[in-house]
Amino acid sequence: MIDIRIFFEKSDKIKYISHLDLNRAFQRAFNRAKLPVWHTEGFNPHLYLVFSNPLSVGYIGEREILDIRLNEDILLEKIKERLSAVLPDGIIIKEIAYPRYKIQEIKYSDFAVNFKYDILPEKIIEVLEKDELFISKKSKKGMVEVNIKNLIKKYDLKNTDDDFILDLTVDSSVTASLNPRLVIDVINRELSINIDNVKYVRKEFLDSNFESFK
């Protein structure tokens, strides 16, 4: 059995489909591609697919990850070709490779957050520079206060007039992860503003050295 890592884009076109829908779309694509994909064993065998952590509905992912197993070795180019031919338009294969790390070793991810608002960039930076940024988050034990400041590793704010791009590097591991929506929530709360119509793009996953995850 050979482990294969697929890097793909969940594009603007299909950003509204859920993770479950995406999973199903891939299952059907593998059925159509007739690739020798390994099935789990047992009474109800199913395709073995392992995804990087789910993207929220409405977000674009430029380099999402899906791990599969093949029963026989096939040229990576060939896999890319066959899979690309049968995927719905909005799912684009970027690269197919042999995995270097286990998918659980993903540490961070890069996001680009795009919005329009009439505000001075310094105001936003002031918020992001605070020592602590607590927000209430739903957990199994009810609402808990989380300091998301610790989960923001880097940020960079660019703007042309009212058009903002906030680049964020945030925790994205099994133990700690941050949805950039919460960063916008905090900015809104601290500045008593209402940034709306935000476009979220997950650019890529990173390893513990802040390098592209492979």
Next chain:
Amino acid sequence: MYNKNGGLNVESIKNKLDEFLLKVEKPARYTGGELNAVYKNKENVNVRFAFCFPDTYEVGMSHLGLKILYGLKNSVEDFWCERVFCPWPDMEEEMRKRDIPLYGLESFDPIKEFDFVGFTLQYEMSYTNILNMLDLAQIPLLAKDRNEDYPIVIAGGPCAYNPEPLADFFDIFIMGEGEEVNIEIMQLYKKLKLENKSKDEFLKQACQIQGVYVPKFYKDEYNDDKTLKGIKPLYDFAPEKIKKRIIKDLDKVFYPDNFVVPFVDTVHDRTVMEIFRGCIRGCRFCQAGYIYRPVREKSSDTVNKGVKALCENTGYDEISLSSLSSSDYTKLDETAEKILSWAENDNISLSLPSLRVDNFSTDLMEKVQKVRKSGLTFAPEAGTQRLRDVINKNVYEDELMKTTKLAFNGGWNNIKLYFMLGLPTETMEDVEGIADLGMKVVDNFFEAKRNGNATGRVNVTVSTSSFVPKPFTPFQWASQDKTETLREKQKHLKASIKSKMITYNYHDSYTSFLEAVFARGDRRLCKVLKKAFELGCKFDGWSEYFKYDLWMKAFEDCGIDPEFYAYRVRGEDEVFPWDHIDIGVSKKFLLSEYKKALNSVPSPNCREKCLGCGANMLVGGKCFND
């Protein structure tokens, strides 16, 4: 009436959607882009058709008729058919707030700019959604208010056989199977469009096509007792009777080798293959059993090749063979064998809905079981033999016992049984019969368990729906039980079921009452429907939105008594609102079946003995080649 421009352009609808789609439930229902969806260059298209399903995306995308007609229309190079579903109220609210008109899922163009807006009429409770969709599309509801700038609004499907309660809203109704007539209508339209002819000229020529009904060319008149006097053509060119269309050879007719594969989970998300049309049985309550006559089968090769292509093109791993009664398909065994010979290797499962109790085989069951095991569903429809004879179900208790024993011994633990309450001549004894039958099935399980052939827990689900008398059935003369009576029967059945192994489900009787009103309604109901829509009725088929009180207010405001339609036993000579529609089965035959029903006399099925219903003339005189 030809291609209009103006209004919002595509990019602006798409951009506007981005502003709020995250606020609505399951936004992927409104953005298209699914595998196998058809996109064409508008510049090369002559006729644009909006196929509207008046219910949610999940329901509509499960509908086989849509898949067939979508594939068929798009197979013509210069026709473009797009899909439109009824937005859920949260989406509707956002669209209305922003003045976004209803749009086609492929192009995002407003459907008011299309040439045709077509609705499929699957159930009466979707009628308010039709009006809501027209309104949301910014198209005037009444045909008479739509000038040349608006699309032709057209409908087909089983409920179109009594088109009268919708007559004011549509330009055209199609009677019968749509594969040929849809294309003929669109070709005619294209020809007249190029000649720049008017809408009236188009309708005038269209009604010459067999199966086409243009309601505005007809007038309804009534007797003093409020019953119908007749529906007569207003012009010489309009045919007195509109004869339904059928496809003679199902091996030659278009069937898609490709389905649009939805991203979101829908009700039925799988490969579906029609195996035959029509039904030999003639159950007296069943409209499908008469309107789709005569029986026409597909060959096992057509079926097998078709499902193989569909599985390859969609990636589906489940196949369902579709018909009114799978086990009546004469080539079922060889077809199942052909399909399973390759499907098993590909981990693809086969399911057979609509199995009958009386001709179910162990062999077949084992074949279907090989890949994956699903629950089994049977429909005895009534609890006693007397009542089953009345409805001509021709299923006997010992057959149900034999079949359920087979099923339990074969490892099934879940059996669903469907019944109807409120059938003509039904007594409380018949209702108790349902509970008895359920109990006997449970007993069969324990017997199988004692013999060591069954393990675990058994679950028998008993479901009852309420009988709705339908046009073109022997029961079209019959009355419906009052809602109070139906409730008593439901209560009585619930009390009669003692075993914990039996789960009892039943349908709301108010919904069935309204169904009965509209199923056999006439043109006078158009204003009630419009009123109900204006009062806020929509998604009537969804219990959370069904507003019975508003409906009753609509009837009251229009001065129309709904009970006149639902509860009245019709006289033998009464003229029905659908008498000008010819389904090939004679009214005389239906009446003779009605009389037999009242005397509890069953009829043989079509293969046993031809009863001369008349449908044979649709295929040249002979239904079966043997």
